[in-house]
Amino acid sequence: MRNLAIILQRELKGYFATPLAYVFIIIFLMTNGIFTFELGGFYARGQADLMPFFGFHPWLYLFMVPAVAMALWADERKTGTIELLMTLPVTLADMVLGKFLAAWALLGVALLLTFPIWITVNYLGDPDNGVILASYLGSWFMAGAYLAIGSCMSACTRNSVIAFILTVSTCFLFVIMGSPIVLDVFPDWVPQVLVDAIAALGFLTHFDAIAKGVLDLRDVLYFSVFIAAWLLASAVVIELKKAS
Amino acid sequence: MIEISNLTRRFDQVVAVDDLSFEVREGEVLGFLGPNGAGKSTTMKVITGFLAPSAGSVAIDGFDIGSQPLQAKALIGYLPEGAPSYGDMSVVDFLRFIARIRGFRGAEAEQRVAAVMGDVALESVARQTIETLSKGFKRRVGLAQAILHDPKVLILDEPTDGLDPNQKHQVRELIRNLAKDKIVIVSTHILEEVSAVCTRAIIIDQGRIVADGTPAELEARSRYHHAVAVRLTGELDLVAELKGVAGVAAVEQDAADATSFTVLSSGKPIFASLSGLAQRRQWPVAEFHARRGQLEDMFRAVTAGASAGRN
Numbered sequence A: 001m002r003n004l005a006i007i008l009q010r011e012l013k014g015y016f017a018t019p020l021a022y023v024f025i026i027i028f029l030m031t032n033g034i035f036t037f038e039l040g041g042f043y044a045r046g047q048a049d050l051m052p053f054f055g056f057h058p059w060l061y062l063f064m065v066p067a068v069a070m071a072l073w074a075d076e077r078k079t080g081t082i083e084l085l086m087t088l089p090v091t092l093a094d095m096v097l098g099k100f101l102a103a104w105a106l107l108g109v110a111l112l113l114t115f116p117i118w119i120t121v122n123y124l125g126d127p128d129n130g131v132i133l134a135s136y137l138g139s140w141f142m143a144g145a146y147l148a149i150g151s152c153m154s155a156c157t158r159n160s161v162i163a164f165i166l167t168v169s170t171c172f173l174f175v176i177m178g179s180p181i182v183l184d185v186f187p188d189w190v191p192q193v194l195v196d197a198i199a200a201l202g203f204l205t206h207f208d209a210i211a212k213g214v215l216d217l218r219d220v221l222y223f224s225v226f227i228a229a230w231l232l233a234s235a236v237v238i239e240l241k242k243a244s
Numbered sequence B: 001m002i003e004i005s006n007l008t009r010r011f012d013q014v015v016a017v018d019d020l021s022f023e024v025r026e027g028e029v030l031g032f033l034g035p036n037g038a039g040k041s042t043t044m045k046v047i048t049g050f051l052a053p054s055a056g057s058v059a060i061d062g063f064d065i066g067s068q069p070l071q072a073k074a075l076i077g078y079l080p081e082g083a084p085s086y087g088d089m090s091v092v093d094f095l096r097f098i099a100r101i102r103g104f105r106g107a108e109a110e111q112r113v114a115a116v117m118g119d120v121a122l123e124s125v126a127r128q129t130i131e132t133l134s135k136g137f138k139r140r141v142g143l144a145q146a147i148l149h150d151p152k153v154l155i156l157d158e159p160t161d162g163l164d165p166n167q168k169h170q171v172r173e174l175i176r177n178l179a180k181d182k183i184v185i186v187s188t189h190i191l192e193e194v195s196a197v198c199t200r201a202i203i204i205d206q207g208r209i210v211a212d213g214t215p216a217e218l219e220a221r222s223r224y225h226h227a228v229a230v231r232l233t234g235e236l237d238l239v240a241e242l243k244g245v246a247g248v249a250a251v252e253q254d255a256a257d258a259t260s261f262t263v264l265s266s267g268k269p270i271f272a273s274l275s276g277l278a279q280r281r282q283w284p285v286a287e288f289h290a291r292r293g294q295l296e297d298m299f300r301a302v303t304a305g306a307s308a309g310r311n
Helices: A002-017 A020-039 A051-055 A057-069 A071-079 A081-086 A092-112 A115-124 A129-156 A160-176 A192-200 A203-211 A217-241 B040-047 B069-075 B091-101 B106-119 B135-147 B165-178 B191-197 B215-220 B238-242 B271-281 B295-302
Strands: B002-011 B014-024 B029-033 B055-060 B076-079 B153-157 B183-188 B200-205 B208-213 B228-232 B248-253 B260-265 B285-290
Touching: A002 A020, A002 A092, A002 B091, A020 A051, A020 A057, A020 A092, A020 A115, A051 A057, A051 A129, A051 A203, A057 A071, A057 A092, A057 A129, A057 A160, A057 A203, A071 A081, A071 A092, A071 A129, A071 A160, A071 A217, A081 A092, A092 A129, A092 A217, A115 A129, A129 A160, A129 A203, A129 A217, A160 A203, A203 A217, B002 B040, B014 B040, B014 B055, B014 B200, B014 B208, B029 B040, B029 B191, B040 B055, B040 B153, B040 B183, B055 B069, B069 B076, B076 B135, B091 B106, B091 B135, B106 B135, B135 B153, B135 B165, B153 B165, B165 B183, B165 B191, B183 B191, B191 B215, B191 B295, B200 B215, B200 B295, B208 B215, B208 B295, B215 B295, B228 B271, B238 B248, B238 B260, B271 B285
Parallel strands: B029 B183, B029 B200, B076 B153, B153 B183
Antiparallel strands: B002 B014, B002 B055, B200 B208, B228 B260, B228 B285, B248 B260
8 A cells, every 4th residue: 555655646746847737727627618608508507506616527538538547557668767767666557547547536637627617606606515526426437437447458558659549449439338329239139238238338327417417326336347457457467558 | 495396487389497506595696697698587586485496395494485475575675676666756666665564663663764775875865756766766765774673694686786886886885785694695797796796606497407607617617817918119039939839829910900919828826837938039029918818708708608688
C-alpha cells in the first residue's frame, strides 16, 4: 500500500509538473460548457436538473479520457523507465493501480471543477442535489471504465498515438454496445438472452439510469468489475510485452 | 553472493542467454564482456528481475529473483542501459521518489538524497528537469538512483557509455570506491575499463561463457603474452637469427613497418634470453621491449564467431 501511494503521488506530480493537467482540465471544462449550454439546451429546457450536462459525458470521455490514458504505459516503455520501475522493489499490482488511481484522480479533479454548473442550477431553480451527487459519482465511475481500457491499450504498444486510437475505438464499441447499431447486426436466430447480455455490457445501458439520478448498486458494481477486469488485463499485457 | 545456475533466456526463436552458470562473491567487481548481441544486457535484465528466465534460476543472497522478487530487488541497485529516468522530474524530486520507494522517509530520505548527490556531483543541477541535462549528467542521475540505498549488489549496464574521458574516469573512481564488500557487475565493451576497475572478467559470446578469470589471467591467455617487440635500424634476418632459440614460438613482421617485429613466446618469459642474444650478436636494435598480453587479443580470439544483432 505504501508503494502504491508513492507511485500514485509521483504520477500526479508528473501531471501537474507539466502543462498536461492544466490543458486537460481547461479543455474538459470548455467542452463541457459547450455541450451543456449549446447542444444540450440547458436554459431552453427550463428544468432545474443537470441531465444535459451528464448526458454528454459518455461522448466527452470518448476523446478526453484516452488522451490521459495513452501515455500511462506506452511512455514508460518508450523511454525505458519501465525497466527502472520494474526492477525497484514494487509489485506489479502497485504499479498498475497507482498509475490508474493517479489518472482517475485527475479526472475526478476535472469533474469537481465543473461545480459552477451545479451552483448555476441551484441559483436558477431547486434541483434534487442528491440526484446530482449520485450522477457525479456515476459519471466518475464511468470515466474510470474508459481509463481502465486506456491503461490496457497503453500497455499494448510503445507508441502513445496508437494507444490513443485503440482506446477510442474500444471505448466507442462499449458506448454503442447497447444501441440498435450493434444489436441489429445480430441475426434473428441469435438467442435473445445473448443479445440482452451484450446490450447489458454497454456503457450507455448503465449510464442512462445514472444520468437520470438513479444510482443503482448494480451499475456501480458493473463499472467496478469492468475496471478491475481491464486493470488485470493491463497487468497481464505488461508482463507479456515488457521485453519487446 | 549471486548464484546464477543454468540460466537460459529465449526471445521467440533466438536464444539470447544459453545455459549460463556462475557465481559472484562479495568484494568482486565483475566485468561482463562480450560483443554486441552477446547477451550481456539480457543477462543483467534477468538478474535484476526485469525479465523472467526461460529456464534456470538467479539467487541474490539466497533470495530467488523469481519467487522472492521484492526481497531480491531490495538488495540490488541497477543502472539499466541508457540510464533511463523520468525526464519531466527535477533531479532532486526523482531521487526523492527513489528514496521513498527504497523505504526511506522524512529526514533520512533527504539525507540520502543529499549524500548521493554529493557522491556523483549533482548538486549544481539539483533543481533542473532531467530532460534538460547533458548526457553525462543524465548518466550520473542514473548512477545516483542505483547507489542511493547503498545496495549490496550493484549492476551497471554500460555505465560509461557515451561519456567523455574525464567523466569516464570519475565513474570508474566511483565504482572502485563503492566496490568494498559489495558485489559489482559492470557490463562494457571497453576493455581498458576491465583492467582499470575489475577484479574478474567474464567474456560471453552468443549467450555462453567463453572466458572467466582475473584480467591478468585473461591477458596471460593472449598470444602476445611474454612477447618481445623489436625494432631494427639496419639489415638483419631476425627469423634466421632466432631459429632454434628456446622459448621462441614465432616471429611476426609488422605489416605497416618492415623494421618492426614481434617475437612470440611459447609460454615462458623470453625477454632476458633475447636481450642477451641481441647484445652478444650486436643486433642493430632501435627498440627492444617486452609486450604485455592484451585483453583485446584475447577478446578477439574467443569471440571470433560473433555475429551482430540483439543486445
